[in-house]
Amino acid sequence: MILPLKTRILQSVAPSEEDSSITRAVKAAIREGLNPRYTDPPNLQEYLHRSTALDPRFKSLSHLDHALHQMTYSDFTTDIVGTEEGQATEPTGADSEASPPPQKKSAMEELFGEIFVNKDTGKTFANTIEEEVESYKAASSIPVDGSTGMVQNKV
Numbered sequence: 001m002i003l004p005l006k007t008r009i010l011q012s013v014a015p016s017e018e019d020s021s022i023t024r025a026v027k028a029a030i031r032e033g034l035n036p037r038y039t040d041p042p043n044l045q046e047y048l049h050r051s052t053a054l055d056p057r058f059k060s061l062s063h064l065d066h067a068l069h070q071m072t073y074s075d076f077t078t079d080i081v082g083t084e085e086g087q088a089t090e091p092t093g094a095d096s097e098a099s100p101p102p103q104k105k106s107a108m109e110e111l112f113g114e115i116f117v118n119k120d121t122g123k124t125f126a127n128t129i130e131e132e133v134e135s136y137k138a139a140s141s142i143p144v145d146g147s148t149g150m151v152q153n154k155v
Contacts, residue, residue, distance in 0.1 A: 001055060002038055003048050007063040009034060050076065056142045077133050081126045 013027040013034075038044060049072045052058045061069045105113060123131075 001052065001058060003045075003052050004058050004063045006034060006038060046072075046075070057144050059137065059141055073133055073137060077126070077129050080129050084125055084129075 010031060013030045015024055015027060019027065038048060049061070049064065049068065052063075053061055053072050053076070061072060064072070
């Protein structure tokens, strides 16, 4: 929410022909004070873009140009796939040569494993992640005010 708000403020203090000299000076001071904010360290911008993309209210990233929008979501996919592949190939220490013990089931797998059987679709993990990210992007954003449009019972 930080970057969309910063963008909105900077747009609202853009100079205008109708502005008086005092108004222009105030707007310039606001722009000068706000422009350098949230830019250091260098990876902060990337972090804030990703955080904004994960917020269902701002996932359209309408405050970004098209190239940066595409790069933000592309980086998500690349990082998720890279993390998964890194975990799959990490050696487990000194006993990495011996056959590994059977993998312990997660609590979710233990509870629902027999009910929800995964079908082998032949897709790679990377393809699955790309589809999930595209599905997320295609889903409707929730309203900025957080309302769902549903009638809520008040107690």
